[in-house]
Amino acid sequence: MTARAPRVLISDALSPAAVQIFRDRGVEVDFQPELGKDRDRLAAIIGDYDGLAIRSATKVTAKILENARNLKVIGRAGIGVDNVDIPAASARGVIVMNTPFGNSITTAEHAIALMFALARQIPAADASTQAGKWEKNRFMGVEITGKTLGVIGCGNIGGIVAERGVGLRMKVIAYDPFLSPERALDLGVEKVELDELLARADFITLHTPLTEKTRNILSAENLARTKKGVRIINCARGGLVDEAALRAALDSGHVAGAAFDVFSEEPATQNVLFGHPNVVCTPHLGAATTEAQENVALQVAEQMSDYLLRGAIQNAVNFPSITAEEAPKLKPFIELADKLGSFAGQLTETGLKSVHVTYEGSVAGLKVKALTASAIAGLLRPMLQDVNVVSAPSVARERGIVIEETIREAEGEYDALITLTVTTEGQTRSVSGTVFAGGRPRIVAIKGIKVDAELAPSMLYVSNEDKPGFIGRFASILGEAGVNIATFALGRDAPGGSAIALVEVDGEAPQPVIEAVKAIPGVKQVKPLRFA
Numbered sequence: 001m002t003a004r005a006p007r008v009l010i011s012d013a014l015s016p017a018a019v020q021i022f023r024d025r026g027v028e029v030d031f032q033p034e035l036g037k038d039r040d041r042l043a044a045i046i047g048d049y050d051g052l053a054i055r056s057a058t059k060v061t062a063k064i065l066e067n068a069r070n071l072k073v074i075g076r077a078g079i080g081v082d083n084v085d086i087p088a089a090s091a092r093g094v095i096v097m098n099t100p101f102g103n104s105i106t107t108a109e110h111a112i113a114l115m116f117a118l119a120r121q122i123p124a125a126d127a128s129t130q131a132g133k134w135e136k137n138r139f140m141g142v143e144i145t146g147k148t149l150g151v152i153g154c155g156n157i158g159g160i161v162a163e164r165g166v167g168l169r170m171k172v173i174a175y176d177p178f179l180s181p182e183r184a185l186d187l188g189v190e191k192v193e194l195d196e197l198l199a200r201a202d203f204i205t206l207h208t209p210l211t212e213k214t215r216n217i218l219s220a221e222n223l224a225r226t227k228k229g230v231r232i233i234n235c236a237r238g239g240l241v242d243e244a245a246l247r248a249a250l251d252s253g254h255v256a257g258a259a260f261d262v263f264s265e266e267p268a269t270q271n272v273l274f275g276h277p278n279v280v281c282t283p284h285l286g287a288a289t290t291e292a293q294e295n296v297a298l299q300v301a302e303q304m305s306d307y308l309l310r311g312a313i314q315n316a317v318n319f320p321s322i323t324a325e326e327a328p329k330l331k332p333f334i335e336l337a338d339k340l341g342s343f344a345g346q347l348t349e350t351g352l353k354s355v356h357v358t359y360e361g362s363v364a365g366l367k368v369k370a371l372t373a374s375a376i377a378g379l380l381r382p383m384l385q386d387v388n389v390v391s392a393p394s395v396a397r398e399r400g401i402v403i404e405e406t407i408r409e410a411e412g413e414y415d416a417l418i419t420l421t422v423t424t425e426g427q428t429r430s431v432s433g434t435v436f437a438g439g440r441p442r443i444v445a446i447k448g449i450k451v452d453a454e455l456a457p458s459m460l461y462v463s464n465e466d467k468p469g470f471i472g473r474f475a476s477i478l479g480e481a482g483v484n485i486a487t488f489a490l491g492r493d494a495p496g497g498s499a500i501a502l503v504e505v506d507g508e509a510p511q512p513v514i515e516a517v518k519a520i521p522g523v524k525q526v527k528p529l530r531f532a
């Protein structure tokens with residue numbers, strides 16, 4: 001995508017395997033694993049890079065992104081992207097991608113390890129034994145077999161934990177509003193509501209992301225609903241459990257034990273749970289195995305290289321996926337969609353209400369979400385300064401603009417046709433285009449009237465009544481003002497009906513020329529247009 005070799009900065013402790021992948025793929029890479037902790041220095045140098053590869057220590061804030069003038073992609077070697085300001089990245093057109101599966105097994109295994117550590121008090125027994133105490137009667141454990149394991153959030157990791165639980169002969173129940181009955185059946189788990197899980201589980205393990213709905217999902221109230229003697233494992237995100245309420249429940253003996261890998265504040269050098277005899281803690285080690293770190297490092301380096309070198313997008317959290325094979329096919333249509341949007345946007349003078357994009361023929365088989373995003377970016381750009389293909393759909397939604405797509409695989413007059421219909425407070429206007437051989441986008445209809453024009457850097461759009469004499473007067477106004485006409489495309493719906501002209505001019509037509517054209521009898525609208 002860039003003429004020079006793209007440059008990537010690795011600012012966290014990624015496996016060195018990533019460095020090798022970047023180099024093998026022809027991407028320049030700087031490996032500075034300590035930089036994630038030094039925000040000022042990161043902000044000072046981020047402007048030099050096209051890509052930033054991170055784990056969880058680097059916090060990609062809006063301030064860092066302000067300096068990231070060349071940044072195109074952030075790759076998270078892992079799952080959670082809560083250390084990246086996604087809206088700020090999207091607003092700058094930066095793709096944010098993660099590696100959603102590379103560390104799932106490892107993290108699930110850590111949850112199971114913590115469950116055993118709790119059941120048999122292994123960390124405390126180890127410390128006591130190595131202190132020479134031999135306290136054989138102090139550490140009485142509980143058996144796992146036959147116990148009920150309550151899984152909150154049964155996605156990738158929760159699903160693996162559930163399967164392992166079944167393998168350990170546990171009764172597994174799961175609370176996850178998005179878990180389908182078929183998947184529950186496949187995993188061998190019973191799908192239940194949260195209250196039932198709280199009441200029945202001997203062990204509760206959390207595997208949801210931290211969202212407004214899941215924050216404090218184990219609140220003081222919900223902890224009070226749990227079975228006496230429950231043991232709680234959090235290997236997902238700090239903030240899912242009210243730590244102070246849990247400490248109180250541990251102190252009272254209602255909760256028999258808790259094992260936490262993640263904390264509401266990290267790095268957790270102090271925490272209300274620390275020091276309780278029945279608490280086991282690890283420093284966010286869920287993903288910390290050689291295998292998982294190699295998986296996520298390789299995957300993030302491949303994904304980032306694919307994007308920077310070939311335009312392929314995989315596992316982006318703020319843009320639809322595009323394969324390396326699709327990227328070159330999409331490219332001319334992305335340009336077409338942007339230009340159709342730009343055409344409509346430049347003609348729009350009142351508030352936008354809705355946008356309908358119709359894809360017909362071969363283009364209907366491509367990733368139309370990416371094309372719609374491009375059309376909306378083109379449409380909004382004349383009105384809003386900082387909109388881009390990544391941020392456009394959410395910017396449009398925030399403004400209440402309804403976006404609709406229609407897909408028709410059948411070919412009409414053209415192999416591929418995109419029609420953008422924009423409804424404003426004042427009117428509905430449609431514009432259609434296609435891509436001819438050689439990848440050149442062309443406009444083929446405006447308001448249903450056929451034309452055939454390439455979109456040149458400087459153009460004039462005129463709509464008028466189809467009456468004799470217009471072309472002669474128009475040409476002499478431009479000629480007398482020294483404005484050279486490069487190409488001239490005309491269309492009309494019927495003889496004597498509505499006509500349109502799309503005229504490519506060299507340089508810009510000055511305002512007095514526009515006014516003079518507007519004064520030609522029968523002219524309804526004249527608009528200078530610019531296309532990048």
Ligand SMILES: NC(=O)C1=CN([C@@H]2O[C@H](COP(=O)(O)OP(=O)(O)OC[C@H]3O[C@@H](n4cnc5c(N)ncnc54)[C@H](O)[C@@H]3O)[C@@H](O)[C@H]2O)C=CC1
Nearest residue numbers: 079080153154155156157176178207208209235236286287
């Ligand atoms: N400790 C560590 O080092 C690691 C932690 N993680 C964290 O583990 C968590 C889970 O990761 P994955 O399983 O890969 O994610 P996932 O997206 O595959 O699964 C999350 C599940 O939570 C469910 N969910 C969402 N809202 C819910 C709600 N209100 N109530 C109940 N369930 C809800 C979803 O339906 C989904 O099935 C993430 O927060 C991730 O960041 C991931 C890897 C390593």
Ligand SMILES: O=C(O)CCC(=O)C(=O)O
Nearest residue numbers: 055056077078079080287
């Ligand atoms: O990179 C790490 O060690 C943290 C992993 C994690 O929390 C995640 O992938 O969501």
